Amino acid sequence: MPERTYATPAGGLPPQSQLLTGRAAFTASYAVIPKGVMTDIVTSALPFWDKTRLWIIARPLSGFAETFSQYIMEVAPGGGSEKPELDPGAEGVLFMTEGAMTVTLAGTRHDMTAGGYAYIPAGTPWTLHNTASAPAKFHWIRKAYEAVDGIEKPEPFVANEADIAPVPMPDTDGAWATTRFVDPADIRHDMHVNIVTIQPGAVIPFAETHVMEHGLYVLEGKAVYRLNQDWVEVEAGDYMWLRAFCPQACYAGGPGPFRYLLYKDVNRHPRLRIGQ
Template sequence: MSKRSYYAPHGGHPPQTQLLSDRAVFTEAYAVIPKGVFGDIVTSNLPFWNDTRLWVLARPLSGFAETFSQYIMEVAPGGGSERPELDPAAEGVLFVVEGEMTLTLAGERHHMTPGGYAFIPPGSDWQLHNASAAPVRFHWVRKAFEFVDGLEVPEAFVTNENDIAPVEMPDTEGRWATTRFVDPADVRHDMHVNIVTFQPGGVIPFDETHVMEHGLYVLEGKAVYHLNQDWVEVEAGDFMWLRAFCPQACYAGGPGPFRYLLYKDVNRHPALRLGAR
């Protein structure tokens, strides 16, 4: 298996000589937040997190993400939290892109390194710390879990991308594959956070138009995306939000693989009253 590559922002501040033009796009159907946006002045802090800052990629907002929030967390050496999640109804996924950390989940310690993935059910008892000598950077995807009478809440698990074989899409000669961390047939889960990989020249050969909302963070490579009749170029470090039913297709131009972390909401009835989930 080839060595994995994950882009992570490091902050900083652009010089006064930098041009104002950039690739940022915000529309009713999609948004593109390029990697150059993630500087020091747009970071946030959270209660009960020590020596930690974060970039908020998406949050529930009218006209923007409706079902999830997504952060890139940066925890300095010695930092972390004993009370990371304050919402008892929130489920979460953590995905490490740089550095290492210790996740304590229901009393069990897990050493997580790049490619590390954790699913944290609502109401879980968990803590997170960085005991290393360098910062750790990871994605944190949060969603209000949609409980269903008669369905159990899925159990927590911790794994690593390197331990999971990607599933090739049919009739693509391996150019398009998905690393799935949850069985798609397991309807206990109401969100999937997967990794999609396109080899150079790989394509989504039609405009996908579907009910699932997406958050896409480009981990590696570059591509051209077709979003709601617009062509946009994206590269490692960029984030895309795609509203439900936003037409979407892409072409991976190379020279290396194009890979992204993909969020989507799944396995639940659509709410029949606006604002009710």
């Protein structure tokens, strides 16, 4: 597998001379958060996290995307948390983009580096610490787990993209492929977080229009993405947030692969009542 790069926010602030016109957009069906607006002044902190800041790039919004939140975490050396998750009903996925850190899941220690992935079932005790000399950066995706009577809850696990072969999409000869950390047939899981890779010049050849909500963080490359009726240029470090049924397609721009981290909700009945 070729060496991978993973975009991360640089922080800081733009100069006073910079023009204010940019690519940020929030519409009724999608949002685009370009890398240039992920500055120091929009970071947050969390209870019981030390030496840590984060960019909150998605959160449930009534009438928009409602199933998940997504953070870009930056943990300084010596930082971390003994009590990271305060909601016992929340499951989580961590995907590491820079640095190194130690995650302990249900008493088992795991050392994670770039490309590392951890699935944390709801109610699982875990801790996270950066024992390295550089910041650790990773995505943290959270979702309220939808338990089903008669179906077991998934177990925690840790993996790395480097150890998983991408699966070519049908009839694409590998030009469009998905790295899957969870078997799509595993009905225990109610969300998937995958990596999609589209080679230069390749396309998603139709406007996907479906019930799954999406978060798409561009890890590498650039593309022109169709979001509803608009074509939007995106590049490494940008984030796209799509509500259900927003039409979507893309052309990969090159010169290298276009890759993004993709969230979607799966394998459950749609809720029919508010607050169900």
